[in-house]
Amino acid sequence: MLQVKDLSAGYGRMTVLRDVSLHVEPGQLSLLLGPNGAGKTTLLSTMAGLIKPQSGTVEAENDVISGWTPERVARHGVRLVMQGHRVFPETSVEDNIRLGQISVPRKQRRPEREIFDEAFGVFDILGQKRRQPARDLSGGQQQMLALVQAWVARPKYMLCDEPSMGLALSLVPEILAFLKRRTAEGMGVLLVEQSIDQPLRFADRVMVMRHGEIGFDRDIADVEGVEQITQQMLGQASAGSSTNDVR
Numbered sequence: 001m002l003q004v005k006d007l008s009a010g011y012g013r014m015t016v017l018r019d020v021s022l023h024v025e026p027g028q029l030s031l032l033l034g035p036n037g038a039g040k041t042t043l044l045s046t047m048a049g050l051i052k053p054q055s056g057t058v059e060a061e062n063d064v065i066s067g068w069t070p071e072r073v074a075r076h077g078v079r080l081v082m083q084g085h086r087v088f089p090e091t092s093v094e095d096n097i098r099l100g101q102i103s104v105p106r107k108q109r110r111p112e113r114e115i116f117d118e119a120f121g122v123f124d125i126l127g128q129k130r131r132q133p134a135r136d137l138s139g140g141q142q143q144m145l146a147l148v149q150a151w152v153a154r155p156k157y158m159l160c161d162e163p164s165m166g167l168a169l170s171l172v173p174e175i176l177a178f179l180k181r182r183t184a185e186g187m188g189v190l191l192v193e194q195s196i197d198q199p200l201r202f203a204d205r206v207m208v209m210r211h212g213e214i215g216f217d218r219d220i221a222d223v224e225g226v227e228q229i230t231q232q233m234l235g236q237a238s239a240g241s242s243t244n245d246v247r
């Protein structure tokens, strides 16, 4: 299990996250929602080792990983997919996928053919453009590439920061379904999103962050509906607010 315990973190003297605790279970898609500036990206960055916590810990499979370098965190099986599909634009699609295994010790790397077959089997369009530089891909295709790049390293956990941002609405289910399939294989996914409707359909657990704090954390079975989450996002929470069916 990936666990965040009483985590406070920020930038310099500024504290953004205040005593955040949450967990991500293997085989589950945990959805973290929250308005702009709530601290979602700061949380993922801290979990991935890019920001040192002011206090509290992040643990993966009972190892305290907070304080580790981002490379060590990645080697330990926790991979961050940053906002804005951060692929290498001048590098070919194939080479971007190859680079996904860079954090994997040489002896444990899988054959290239296997990772290409896997990647192109999932996102056919990447196979069609395998020799083109990543900058030639559309935003949605670059997002697919960024996800595949992280996935080929076979992480235990993926932290995904708004993968649907800026994508055509029609592409969003494809991206979400990709993540959901990974959870069926046993991976734990922490998915940050700002929109509610589509991601909620894929979630096993839902958390809402506001002002650096998690104010709502429930199993999907205990979520009443979109309206309830919307109110949490807006800070207008009241018990028993909606009967919308999520599924």
Ligand SMILES: Nc1ncnc2c1ncn2[C@@H]1O[C@H](COP(=O)(O)OP(=O)(O)OP(=O)(O)O)[C@@H](O)[C@H]1O
Binding pocket: 011, 016, 034, 035, 036, 037, 038, 039, 040, 041, 042, 043, 194
């Ligand atoms: N590099 C930085 N230096 C200083 N302050 C920052 C930095 N990055 C973010 N912040 C501040 O930290 C707070 C939380 O930002 P963060 O990006 O974590 O929120 P978010 O929930 O991910 O929002 P968004 O969805 O807009 O990315 C905001 O007040 C933001 O201005």
